[in-house]
Amino acid sequence: MSTKKIAIVSGHILEEEATLTLAELCWRCQTPAETIIKLINHGVITPQEGTSSHQWRFHRSTLIRADKALRLKRDLGVNYAGAALALELLDELEDLRTQLKRFMDV
C-alpha cells in the first residue's frame, strides 16, 4: 500500500452548489432517465423547480439521495417503493437521534 501526498484541495458544499438538469443528474448517477423518473414518481427525489422534464432543475444533494436509493434497490432487492420507504424512515431516525443527543446531554 502506498501513500500519495496531495496539496490542499478545496471543494464546495454540494448542497449549496448550482442545480442540475435531468441530463446532468443522469450523467452523474450513471443511470438512464427512466430510472430517475421512477425515483421522482415514487417521491424519493423531487425536482426543485420546473414543470416538465425539460425544465427540471435538481438540487445537488439529489445526487446522493438517488445513489442511496439505487444501492438499496440493488443490494437488498427492494423495489422503488421499498427504497423510498426505507429512506424516509432513515431520515426520521436521523432526526430523532439528533434530538435524543440533545436531551441525553442534560
Next chain:
Amino acid sequence: MEYKDYYDILGLKKDASQDEIKRAYRKLARKYHPDVSKESDAEQRFKEVGEAYEVLKDPEKREAYDQLGSQWKAGQSGFKPPPDWEQNFDFGGGGYTQGNAHDFSSFFEDLFGGGKASGGGTHYYHSTGTSGGGFRSKGENVRARVMIDLEDSLNGATRSFTLQMPEVNEQGQVVNKQRTLKVKIPKGIKEGQTIRLGKQGNPGMGGGERGDLLLEVGFNPHRLYTVEGKDLYLNVPVAPWEATLGATLQVPTPDGKKVGMKVPPDSQQGRKLRLKGKGLPGKNAGDFYVVLQIVLPPSSDPKVKALNEKMRDEIDFNPRSYLF
C-alpha cells in the same frame, strides 16, 4: 490463507436448507447495509455476508465448500485447500458470479477464482457504475464519510483525511491505495452535508474525466454544544431562585467569547434563550440557544432544608391543580 466459516457468518448450522440460507442472508444484508447501519464495521460485515451467500446459495459451490470444511478444524489458523480439490468442480477460470468479486476475500478468490479481471465491476463506495458503451467514460464518484470538529465549521479549517481508495493499476487489477488528502473545510458546513471535490475520484477509462470525491461530513461530539442543522444549543444550569427572580449569567458563545445573558424572571425548566446569528456561519447564519436547566441545591445542607420547609409552609402553590 485464513479459512472463512460461511455458515458462521450467516449464523447458520451446516445442515441449513437453501431457504434458510436465503432468509438469513436477506436479514443480515438489511442489517449491515452501509446505507442503513450505523455500526462502524458495517461495510466489512456486509461484504462478508455477501461473499458467504455467493457460495452457499449455489448448491454446487456449497458442496465444494462443504468438502473443504470437513478438513478444517476450529482454531486452526492457516488453511490450504488440498491440491486437487477442484477437480470435480469447474470454477477455475472465474467468470462465475455477477460482480462485486473484487470485494471478496482472498479465501474466496483462491477457491473460486476470479475477481482480477472484473475491473469494471461496481464497488459500494462508488456511485453505481455501468456506463453505456464507448471507450471514454467518466471515472466513478468515490464517497467517504469524514468526521470534523464543530470548530472546523465555525472558523473554517484545513484537515487531513486518509482514505482507502480502490484504483486500477497497469495490469487492470483493482488495488486499495491509501490516499492522504488535505481538504479545506468550507466555513458553515452542516452535519450531513457533503463536500464535493471535483475530479478527485476514480480515473476515467480511455482518457475520460476523473470522477468526483464526495465527502459526507459528520461532527465529533462537542464538550459543550450540540448542533441541530445550523443552530447550536448549550445547556446552562441555573439555581431555582435565579429562574424565579431573573439573573444575568456569563455564557461562553461558540465564537470563543463570553456574553452576559439576561434570564427573565419566572423562567421555567428548559426555557430557550436565543442569540441570533451566533450559530453556524453562512448566508443564513444559524442561531445560538441557551437552554436553562434548573439544578436543585442539596437538602443535606440544613439551611437549604430550612428555607424549603419555610416555602412549603408559607407559600400557597399547587403545581398539579390542572390534574383534577
